Amino acid sequence: MAQKIDLSPHLVAAQGIVARSQKRIEPTGDGVSVGSSRDFPGVAVDADTEAECLAILTDARVTAVALTMHRGQQPPTPLIDADVATEQVNVRVSAREKSLLTEAAERRRTTQSEVIRNALRTHLRLTSGS
Secondary structure (H helix, E strand, O other), X not given: OOOOOOOHHHHHHHHHHHHOOOOEEEEOOOOOEEEEOOOOOOOEEEXXXXXXXXXXXXXXXXXXXXXXXXXXXXXXXXXXXXXXXXXXXXXXXXXXXXHHHHHHHHHXXXXXXXXXXXXXXXXXXXXXXO
C-alpha cells in the first residue's frame, strides 16, 4: 500500500509560487483543453473545458511544488521572478559531471542551464563578501 504524504505544511508556500507562475491553456479543437506551464515543464493536464483545465493544472502545480518542498528540494522559481538570462557562458565539464547535471535537471524537471544558474546563485550568496 502506498504511503500517504502530508503536504499541508507546504501548501501555502506552494500556492504562492504557483500564483506567480505562467500557465497556458489551449483548446485542441476537438473539445479538449490542454494546460501546461513553462515554469513546471513536467506538469501537463487536459480537460473538457478551459475552466476545468485551469483548476486541474493549478492543483497539479501546487501538488508538484509542495511535494518538491516536502522532499527538501528547491522548488522551481517562477520565470516572472527569475533574472532574465541574457548572457551565455560556455563551461567544459567531464562526462561524469554532465551525467550528474542531466540527472539533476531531470529530477527537478528543469533545464541544465537552470540547475547551473541556481548553483551559481547559491554559491554567490554563500561566498558574498569574500
